[in-house]
């Protein structure tokens with residue numbers, strides 16, 4: 375198996391991990407029902423997007 379020739383130093387390891395943080399999604403509030411929704415997504419609660427009904431929801 376491929377095997378690293380040298381130990382990765384703490385500095386090099388930690389520099390590699392500077393890009394590994396988790397990104398918190400930007401949230402918006404639905405203008406129709408007030409639920410918290412992701413940007414550029416149809417509201418999962420009421421099916422509205424940009425003021426229009428996009429998908430029909432059985433229970434409202």
Ligand SMILES: [Zn+2]
Nearest residue numbers: 404407417420
């Ligand atoms: Zn909504």
